[in-house]
Amino acid sequence: MKLYGFPFSPNTRRVLFMLHEVNAPHEFVPVDLTRGEHRTPEYLALNPNGRVPCLVDQDFILWESNAILQYLADRFPEYRLGGERPRERADIACWLFLNAAHLGPAVAHIFAHTIRLPEEKRIPALVENARAELARCFGVLEGKLSHTPWLAGTSFTIADISVAATTSVAPMLNIDLSPYPSLAAWDRRMADRPAYQKTFR
Ligand SMILES: N[C@@H](CCC(=O)N[C@@H](CS)C(=O)NCC(=O)O)C(=O)O
Structure with a gap:
């Protein structure tokens, strides 16, 4: 398998974290976003959406x-990271979608408008809205994690892998997890995992 990605991208790191968790042999192919390599015809032929990551597994591109x-x-069912029963799989999907639709974009806005964009292009109101969105979502995560060790209940799953890649950027963006003690404890448990350490070192 080949993973195309940018080493500092949380979306890329989410997949790298997973590849390490399931011990999947893989080749990492760097796509340098700062040089626009995600907009080349070669890369767009793989991912027409022009974003990283992109996985190529023989003739399958995702x-x-x-x-x-x-x-x-x-693909690696022996690790049981995707849930077994319909309700378990649906619960996992709920966290993946919350992350894709709310947490991830909020973090991306904060990064863009405090670090990535030149000062004259930064919009403080967007950062304020994104911080409010994050606070709301963190409240949801805290509510869940104060009752169960993992997001989808008693087992570690891809829901945890997905969200941990997003919360991993909290320190860089001055996002304080301490008002959410269960979330902060979960985040520390995630950081203790060998696969996390291989990914985020
Ligand atoms: N929903 C996508 C988001 C992918 C994404 O936005 N990746 C960023 C890097 S973290 C990217 O490729 N940005 C390039 C750009 O926006 O031009 C996913 O989960 O894969």
Whole structure:
């Protein structure tokens, strides 16, 4: 398998984390976003959406990091990271979609408008809205994690892998997890995993 990605991208790291969890042999192919390599015709032929990551498994090409997690969970079923029963799989999907639709974009806005964009292009109101969105989502995560050790209940799953890649950027963006003690404890448990350490070192 080949993973095309940018080493500092949380969306890329989400998939790398998963590849390490399931011990999948893989080759990492760097796509340098700062040099526009994600907009070359060669890369767009793989991912017409022009974003990283993108996984190539022989003749199968897949983009969107959370879809890739679901695929890898099914591809390596012995690790039981994708849920077994319909309700368990649906619960996992709920966290993946929350991350893709709310948490991930909020973090991306904060990064863009505090670090990535030149000062004259930064919009403080967007950062304020994104921080409010994150606070709301963190409240949801805290509510769940104060009752169960993992997002989808008693087992570690791709729901945890997906969300941990997003919360991993909290320190860089001055996002404080301490008002959410269960979330912060979960985040520390995630950081203790060998696969996490291989990915985020
Ligand atoms: N929903 C996508 C988001 C992918 C994404 O936005 N990746 C960023 C890097 S973290 C990217 O490729 N940005 C390049 C750009 O926006 O031009 C996923 O989960 O894979």
